[in-house]
Amino acid sequence: MTELLLPLTVLAPLAAAVILFLSAGRLPARQAGPLATAAVGLSAIISTLLAVIVLSAPPSAPIRITLWNWMTLPGFPAEIAFALDPLSLLMILIVTIVGFLIHLYAIRYMQNDPDTARFFGSMTLFVAAMLVLVLSSDLLCLFIGWEGVGLCSWLLIGFWYTDPANTAAARKAFLITRTGDAALLCGLLLLATRTGTLRIDTLLQAVTSGQIPPAPLTAVALLLLTGALAKSAQIPFQSWLPDAMAGPTPTSALIHAATMVTAGIYLIARLHVLFAATPAVMTLMAVIGTLTLLMAACNALVQTDLKRILAWSTVSQLGYMFLALGTGIWQAALFHLMTHAFFKALLFLTAGAIIERVRHERNIFHMGGLLRATPGLAAAFLTGAAALAGLPLITAGFYSKELILSSVWQATFPVGGGLALSGHVLWSLALAGAFLTTLYIFRCFFIVFSGPPQTEISGTTPRLMTIPLACLSLLSLLGGIVEMPDTLAPVHLFTRMLDPSHPLPHTSDPAWLLLAGALTPIAGLALAWTLWGSANPVIREAPVPTPGAHRVLTARTVESRWRPGIVPDALFLRPLRILNRIGRYDLPDRLSDSISRALCRASTLAAQTRTSLIAHLSSRTLRITREGSLLLGRMQNGRVRWYAAWIATGLCATLAAAMLA
């Protein structure tokens, strides 16, 4: 039964994508959306069924299905094979359910676009690729999905291709992630040559049995980490994700919540055994995560574009997940991934609905006072914002963030050479990040929804778009109760399901740790209220460089300091541009051209020299020759009979000479 259902999960969206692409615009626009949604919905139903089957009677070993043998090399089999274990089960549930809600929303959102077939084709292909990625039991097969999501992100970010800025953003996303992909591929090659397989379970056994020496293992871990960082837009690859806002809003929701950026987290969680064997890389991962979450939060604080704020917040939340992965609590990272998928999808979809209502205005300072006009959307956004900030007890984000923070407090991070970084440092930085998170998201909320109205609001949000919002709101609020700190209630459903054999240690959490985690968002909320929300807000105007105390928080100054994305630009684009300038000509081609030109010139020169030389030499003999030739030329009168006579004479003369001699 499960053997049959598992491939079907992937097949349904894949088939829809193929149908939509093959229709090439002949399918009426009204049918493309429902078809795609139905396919993803079918996939979601199958995933739920699988979950019921697996959870009601947990199998002893992961279910593994080899579909076919991809390539067989001497000592290296690569298979197209799927495996279902709790980790992949969780991922397919997130991907299909959140994906389904986003598709449902997109039916109405993209209704008036002339090219819906391409849009929904790319979307379903995106989901299919992500499912391949999370279900593969072979790393090479995983790589198909890995590149597939990159491709689909490019198709979707550059969906409105008439604006060159959009396609440029799409190319940027693809190129930066593909740089990481190349690193990942190198890591796979190294693993394959060392262990002779890319099957994940065999591979991890080889790692635990110490088959790979430490140095190559570290190299592998670093290469895989590079791939994951690029996919998940962490430092130094962060710049593509905010630019990816160029795509339609459902695309952004899909990229940020369900597919694409979570791939990096999934990869490391899937291979956590391998990373656990390289502590230095784990520390690096945690530090990068912490730095990213702070940097991105600061960036989010100074943005004026609604979608860019959300984009930077994704980068920041992914930083939390990398911090958790670096700490070794991959279950916590996945828990946060799940809750983040809910509230980030909610935030994006709400933002899309808002932007549509205010005539495609994306600058938050041109909105304002939307609370009265759109109370439903305000409630949805507030739910999402609260979950993102992690307001205690009532939101899912609180529980997942709390799990990460408390584990980081207890951890130590070996740096090498006997030294170790205390978890307290990273904990305090992450807590500061949590404070900033609350600050920026409620800044956004207050500026958009409170105060005097700044713009005309039109239309209504259709029912088909509000249903997904309601579902996601519910999930954002209640999604966290599956896992709670011991201090509140000993519920550990989530971590037990993921890894029954290694439950997380919760016992020694001091109560004040929990309290600190709970109070930080509230403090942030209070400050945000004072600054932007109250009847007399401290900051109301759009951020232009203004003198005063709150100057730090205005966009231009900070952005000019932080310059989001300046590092990758310098890293990738500038060298490329320089290479571009050098490489305008095919050098060997130019060389051969110039050689041939030189040869040509030389031969002309030689010819000229020869001519003049001969002219000089023969000036004396020329006259004699000419006279002689004139004389002889007279013999060539063109008359056949004369020629015959000459021939006969010559013959007679020759004969005579021969006889006389």
Add this chain to the structure above:
Amino acid sequence: MTPLPALVLLPVLGGAIAWLADRSRTRPEQPPPVAWLITLITLILETALLLAETFRQSPDPGPWLDHFSRPWIPPLGIDVRLDMDGLSLSLLWLTLILSLPCVLLATRQIRTRPGLFHFLFLATISGVTGTFLATDLFLFFFFWELMLVPMFVLILIWGHEDRHRAAMKFFLFTQGSGLLLLLSILGLAITHFRETGFLTFNYFTLAATPLSPALSMVLMLGFFIPFAVKLPVIPVHVWLPDAHTQAPTAASVLLAGILLKTGGYGMIRFNIMLFPEAAAHFAPVALSLGVAGILYGAWMSCQQNDIKRLIAYSSISHLGFVLTGIFSGSQAGMQGAIIQMLAHGLSTGALFLIAGSLQDRMHTRDMTRIGGLWATMPRLSGAGVFFAVASLGMPGLGNFAGEFLVLFATWRVSPPLAILAATGLVLAAIYALKLVNGIFLAPAAPAPSPTKDVPTPQIAILGSLMIFLVILGLYPRPFIAASAPSPPSVVTGKGEPNHAHP
């Protein structure tokens, strides 16, 4: 009776008939496509022959599938000798799979002297077929030159604006290096004559010639250079961008899809199989050249604004993988090179077909003047996006299977080289996306967009190429198994050795 000689002769005979039929037409103004029809029939017959050959019981159980041998010039030991193994068979299939779309899509538009065009086209195919089958070195050289001359004329007469220069460049490079090939063949045969006392050009007999290491290296290089020109390997790739750009569509497809493969085929069949030790010594140089080609071709490709030039440079990059795979010294690399040759033939051939049909409609190849094609030609654009994505090495499509195998083999020899080659994949993304975002998914541009999409049959043809690529990418195992080259030492059965005379 083996159909091998028929396979070689059929195209050129069909071409001659096409030419004659076209000459005997009464009214040249309105061309009823007689020549085109005859060409099509010829190719269909050829396909039937090849089908028969493929599913025919092999006369002997060895890896060589079929043999044919008749004396040609007995005093010099030259035979008409054709043998087929899996490598030849798969490359012959590639030839047919590509030439059929060529005829169906591209050659019908030829208005000036269609008879001659089709004759030359089919003569080239004859030459290529012969090259893939000949196992007498003299005969091989004969076919090698045979495919060159018609192609030269095709570029010279039906090419685009700068055709004379391009044709001359093509001719000089390939002809000049062909001379080297002849010298090496003669050198090998004469060495064999000195050692054993009888003159032969038989591939299998010559394979056993005892050679000193130095001589072996010299002869190997003599074989390598002409094949490197054909493949092409930098720095002797210079002829390729011009020839590909200036050639008429059908000739571009033939050049990129098939003619370049003769270089790779020659390297496998002659360099590796005849001189294994010398090739192993030479491998580091060849690997470096291959990786340099990957990076250089991709880099140059990123600079181009001419569609056909961009594709041409991307060919250099892809064939760098072929060279790297061939000389990586392992079975995986060889398999990867062969898969890469097949996949490159399909994807690049299709891209040239698309570029050609764009040029027919818009009369320009300048990417800055073309744009927004998705809006008016969604089907052609979709195909274009697919093949561009295939050529950037998307896993699941044919090119990735080849590239991965090559990278895998290279990593065992030298990880730094493999890392550099993998960097080529990033560059591949740049040019492929530039192509797509330059013309298909791009803002509208000055050149007037055609209002009609390409007709359904054409899309069906491109679609079948897509299916081939997907199969090659997702299930390459049968191709890997079927296309393995056979070493010369294992030939058995009735085809072998007929040189009983001393």
Add this chain to the structure above:
Amino acid sequence: MTALPPGDALLLAVILFSTGLAGILIRRNLLFMLMSIDIMLNAAALVFIAAGAKWHDATGQVMFLMILALAATETAAGLAIILRLHARGRPSLDADTGNLLRG
């Protein structure tokens, strides 16, 4: 029937050849020139026959046949040139009117 002595045959051949050569040099009419050439060729053929008879070798007769064929083709080519001249609009049989090869 007695065989023609070789010396007589050679003499006859020389006379014929001289007649032909003189014809070519003296006559300006192209037709007569062609006939003269034929006479010369026949003179040469006669020598072959005579030599073959003397040494009892068939090769002489074979060569005669070849010369016969050669003469026929030569005549044909010559007549074709004359007809071509007619077609070109220069209906002349005078060999001296065509002197385009003049140096």
